[in-house]
Amino acid sequence: MSCNDHNHKGSNCVCDIVKFIDSIQDAQDDMGCPTSCLNPVLGASHSHGMMPNTRVFSLYGKNGDLFFAEFLTATCTTDSSQFFRVESVDDCCAVLRVLRLVSNNMAVCEFEATKQCIVVDLNCFCGIACIEDVFIPGV
Template sequence: MGCSNQNNIYSTKHREHCVCDIVQSIVHAQDKVNKDTCDTSCYASIQQLNHKNSFNRHTTIPFLLYCRSSCKPFIGKGFMTKHHNHCSEKSFKEIESPFFRAKKFLRGSKCCVRLELLLPIKDKKFSQSFDKRSYCDDHIDKKITDFIATGVCLTVDLNQFIGITCLDPITPIPPK
């Protein structure tokens, strides 16, 4: 069911509630501050990122997406290339995270977007362990203090998601 479905309560009259439109607004706001590439809500985060008199000019609105079928946060997965210092060999390390940064929409698409995985830094320590337990159950006592941009991107069809939660704007730590 797409956002413009006339039988949907979120029809074209209410498109501001569509995940596709919110992520498009995030990309647009981030593009304004990036040359190359309630209090907490997607709209509040977009306004904070667009605020012209901000002392701390952030570049990213991190967000979580909720799967249509399960209503649980979508966990994105990808692989980082790890180069070994002592030789010319490399290996691949799997990473996963429910936190994303919207990079850009595919040409001509309103709902297919490239997302970058953001890895949380909890209690000032890098941690990346997700398994079959709920993300919230595993991290209930740990505070997320920052995010690392991974450079690992995936392309998703936002029509497959039923919800989005945005965090306050940040500037992620660049990938190493």
């Protein structure tokens, strides 16, 4: 099945999961369950005192390669990231915000929203890996 083959039968599991993540980010309900792509609530293991508002995930193409998107840094250079937050989904067309992995002064890894969004056809992906539920200011 190619990326442009829209005649396939059944649903696209990557598309279905991204739609699900979008719906739970909108709901922002917390029941203390372990984090996974299919966990029906955000933030089972939040440690910063802020309720998570984002399920961070990465996507894999049909060839198995990790998907990266570029973003512009504060110093006007480009960088790339494999981490995303879903902003919206319409059918299987999704707007994803590129997230940057940063290390704070206590050597703790955190995610930060970039100003870069990318529109993707979720039918072009065959894998998704959920990383962590986090609070990201300003999203």
